[in-house]
Amino acid sequence: MIRNRKLANQLFGLFALLCAGVWMFPLYWAFVTSIRSEQNVVGGGGVLPDEFNLASYIDVIFRTNLMRWYVNSVGTAAITTAVVLLFGVMCAYALSQIKFPGRRLLYGVVLLSFMVPPQALYVAQFILMNDLGQVNKWGGIILPQLIVPVVIVVYKQFFDAVPKELREAAVLDGASEFKLLFKVYLPLNWGITTALGIVTFIATWNEFFLPFLVVTSETQMTIPVGITQVNDAFGVAYARIMSVALLAAAPVAIAYLIFQRKVTEAVMISSGIKG
């Protein structure tokens, strides 16, 4: 009986692995394609890798603006994340810890802004970026992405939960609000900061529509927009296209595989599932 149970569990595990394998097949196939020569790719080769040819990787690295796109993506995503977190934590701290007139109104507006889809505003964002001279600049990619209401909501929730005694003791010692925020509340909730940072960074890194509208110059593109140009540059050349796609995915993918626990936790915190 028990042996049967164990066997059933093992079979179930095998079945789960098979399902996950099928789910991952597109990525496997992209990889197999990327390490073949172009002739072999369209030559009806089998499902198994039969060649280890890095020519297309070398080609896309040296003959496209991939490196520029990396720099643009890392730069814009890092700046956006830093600004969103800094402005967000300051505002959330005030909302949570200081009784000032208008705080209910401000929080209400933050909650309301959840409902407005950012994509619907892109026409006006583009006009604004044009007026500010930010088209084809990092500013045009960063500025419209600075409003992430969930950051304020999550920080506020966690600040609300910090015991009041801590604050009273610090105030008696003569600590200012700024000191309280940056020396007590922020370090106490360091996990939240990394979680929100991860989620904001991935969202900005992956954003397609906005940079697609604001950037037309190939050297100013971010990764998700830039790699769609490779199609046009090479024509039908799937080994190269798969190489560029995998290279584009690599940084966040590797970071995810290393910090996967942290990332899943981050996604859960920012969706309000786990406190």
Added chain:
Amino acid sequence: MSLQSRRRKANLTAMVLIAPFVATFAIFFAYPTLKVLQLSFTDSPLIGDGNWIGVDNYVRLLGDRLFYTSLVNNAYFVLLTVIPTTAIALGIALMISRLRGRLQALIMVLFFFPYILPVSVVTLIWTWMLDFQYGILQGVFTLFTGKPVAVFKNPHWVMPVIAAVTIWWTNGFNVLLFLAGLRNIPTDLYEAAKLDGATAWQRFRRVTWPLLWPITAMVLTLQLILQLKIFDQVYLLSKGGPFNSSYVLLLQVYREAFQLDHGGYGSAIAMTLVVIIVIFSVLQFQLLRVVGRR
């Protein structure tokens, strides 16, 4: 220090703390929102001034065939993605929750992985998988329809295929939510049910499903709102074609405002989408409140 001056100082500190966010919010969120609203009542080009024309744009929408096509396609896409992705995610989560230890972690990583990919990586890979001449999945199409199918040039296949690609890409997020929900169900409930001789199906029907319902409701409404905002995948895979069979609202906003230089009319379509999403968001909010989440 008097109470009053202390309060004044606190207010001042609060103002300094909220100022950066409030300023960016006003310039890069509130202003664009009002601007789109205002533009929707004008005949402005994308860049430059136009005339106030009242509700003419909205009246024009009522007679715009492409607008109806887009609305219907948005609804069709919601139908094709929301319930299937919820069901698939629930199935995968139930499967993962039965596993233990490292195998569980590994399987979860594999199913979540596509979620962290940029949309254009996803569409490039699937364009290759489904390539008419050399795509590896054409074998599957040949098996069922007898011949290869140029899916993104076929009005019947284009939306279901874009929906499938979208589910593959975003499903991991829903799996995660369901797994969190399953973990919160106390195990003694299952043991009690088992002692009472409940079958696996009865345990799911009487314990898992009702206790998981808050999460299911949340996934359904989150997906509904998310899928109404589809643009990226459609633009990258089919550009709305063939014969507008995959045209959606945001694609029409893009075409009107950025390609035809009709900033005013494009804004009116965008406002319609805002209204639709606000309605569903209010519904979602009420639902989540009923369900009793924080």
